Amino acid sequence: MKAKINNIMSTELFLPIVSLILVLIINIIKTPNFFNITIQNGVFYGYIIDVINRASELVILAVGMTLVVASSGGTDISVGAVCALSGAVACFILSGGEVSTSVYHSPYIVAFVSAIIVGLVCGSFNGFLVAKMNIQPMVATLILFTAGRGMAQLVTNGQITYIRVESFKMLGNSVKGIPLPTPVFIAIAVVILTFIILKRTALGLYIETVGINNKAAKLVGLNPVLIRFIAYAFCGLLAGLAGMIVSSRVYSADANNAGLNIELDAILAVALGGNSLGGGKFSLLGSVIGAYTIQALTTTLYAMSVSADQLPVYKAIVVVIIVSLQSKGFQRIIKEFKLKRKVEKVYEK
C-alpha cells in the first residue's frame, strides 16, 4: 500500500494535478456552486465549463510552447502577437477590407487556411533564426513579439474588423446541438494528435535528446537544426489556430488586444506543468494541466469577487506557492525532513 502511494507521488504529473486540485478545493469552501452544471440553451453551463472553455487557447499554445522549451531550452514569446496577426489576416480576407461585414467576401476555408499558414510562416521564421542561425530564442522571437502586432495593425488598417456572420462564431462559441463549446474539442484534439505524433514516432524522444544535449544528439546522427525548426514551426502553427479561436470568440480581429500577454501564461503553464524551462525531458500533459490550472485560478478569483485592483496580487501569491511546491529546493527539504524522522525513529529504538 505504502509503496503504491509512493509510486503515485513520484510520478511527474503528481504535483501539477495536486496544484489543480488545490485551486479547485478553495472553491468547495468559498463558492460551493462552482461545481454546479446546468443546461442552458442546449449547452452545458457552469463555472467548470467556463474554465475548460476559456482555457482552450492557452492549452493549444502551451502544447506548442512545451515542445519549443523542451527542444531549445528557450521560450517563444511571439505567440500572442502571432495570434493577433493570424486573426487579423483571416478577418481581413473574410471582410474584404471593410471594418464590419455581415457576409463573407471570400470562402471561410480560405481564411482559415491562410490564418494557419500565417502562423506556420511566423513559426518557421522563428525556427530559422533559432535553429539555423543559433540566435537565443528570446531574442529571435522578440522580433515578431514587437513586429507582429504592428503587422496585424497594418492588415486591419488599425481598426477592429468585425465579421458578423453566425458561422464565423462557431469556432469560438458553440455549435447548435452540441452541448460543449467548440474550443474545448479543438484543444482536446490538438493535445491528442500531438501526443500521438510524439509517441508513435520517435519525434518526442528526438526533441528531448536535442534539448538535453545538442552535441550528443548530433553525434548519434540526429539533425538538431531540423528538430528545433519543427518545434518552432509547430508552435507557430498552433498559435495561428489559437488566433482563429480568439477572433471567433469576439467575431472580430483586434490587433491590440487579441492574445495580449497570453505568451506569458503559456510559459507559466509549461512551468506549472512541472517542466524545466531549461529544456530536455518534458511532459505534455503536465503543461495542459498547468494551462487549466491558470484558467481555474482566474475563474475562481472572479467567482470569489476579488476586487479588480487586488486580482494580480492573489494570482501572484498562488503562482508563487505552486511553483515553490514543485521546485527542487522544496522537494529536497521534504526529503531531508523525511530522512531526519527516519533517523530519529531508528535512534528511539
Add this chain to the structure above:
Amino acid sequence: MSKRGLGLFVSAIMLTMLALTGCGGGAKAPEESKAVESSAEQKSEEAKTEESKQAKEKIVVGYAQVGAESDWRTANTESFKSTFVPENGYELIFNDAQQKQENQIKAIRDFIQQEVDYIVLAPVVETGWDTVLQEAKDAGIPVILSDRMIKTSDDSLYTALVCGDFIKEGETAGHWLEDYIKLKGKNHDEKINIVTLQGTIGASAQVGRTDGFANILAKNSNWNMLAKQTGEFTQSKGQEVMESFLKQFDDIDVVVAENDNMAFGAIDAIKAAGKTCGPEGEITVISYDAVKAAFDAMIAGDLNASIECSPLHGPRVAEIIQKLEKGETVEKIQYVDESYFDTSMDLEKIKSERAY
C-alpha cells in the same frame, strides 16, 4: 557565420520590420476625408482669424497621435486634420506613433527641430514625459495635451489639457438610469441590482467613470452595486467577467460597462445564459464611448444607452491656440461637450450623420 555578422543580420531584419511598420503608419492617412461638421459659430470665428492671418505666416502645429487603434482615434485624427487646414491659417504636421511612447518622444523631438509653433500630444502612457517636454519648454514651444493626462511633478510642462470629462460621463450614465427607471414606472423602493465591468484599473477613463457613477449611486438608496470587476476594456474579458457575474447573481437588473467593447461581450454572455437584455429584455445595459458598433447594438435592441466620449478635440484645441496667439491665458483643463444616446432616439439618422 561569425557573431558580428549575425548581429548585423538581426539588426538588419529588425530595421526592415520597423521601416515597414513605420511606412505603413505614414501611408495610413485616411483617403476618404470624412467631413467633420464643425459648428457654425466656430466657422465664423475661424473665418475672422483667417483674414487677419493671411498676411502673417501660417501657424505650424505638430500633432503626436497615439495611433489608429479604433474608430474613435480615427475620428480624433480627422477632427485635427479638418480643423488645422491651410484655409484656416494652419499647417499640421501629423505623426502616428503606432501605440509606442518612444515614437511619440521622437516625434516631439522632430517637431522641436522643425521649430513648430505648437505641439499637441495625445500621450500613449502617463509617465516618462518630463525630459522631452522640458526640451519643448526650453525651445519655447507650448504643449497642449489631447485626450489623456500625464503624470509630472512640473505642471508648467504643458499649457492645457483638452479631454472628455470622465466623471461627468459617469454621472450622465447615473442620471440616464434614474430617468430610465422613472420612465419604466418602477417603484421607488424597488431594489435595483447593478454590476459594473470596469476598464483597465488605473486608466483615467476607468477611474472617472467609476467615481462619477458612484456619485449618483450614493444618492439612490435603492440602487445596489452587487459587484465591480475589470474587463480590461476588451470584449473577450468583458464576456468572461459577465459570465461569472451571471452565475454569482441571479437577479442582475443593470450592467454598466465602462466601454462599448465590454458591453458587446456582456451582451453575448447574457444571451448565452438564456437571459435577455436591452429595452425589451430583463437586463439593462449601459456603456460608454458610443462608437459606431454601439449604435448597431442599440438598433438591434441589445444595448440601452451609450454615453458619448467625443473625439472632436480639434476645434477646442484651435480655440486655445487662438487665445494663446492673442497673448491671453487659458484654463489648464478644458472639457469637450458630450452627450448620450439611447434607444428612444432616431439612431439610424444620428449614426449616418456622425463622423465616427
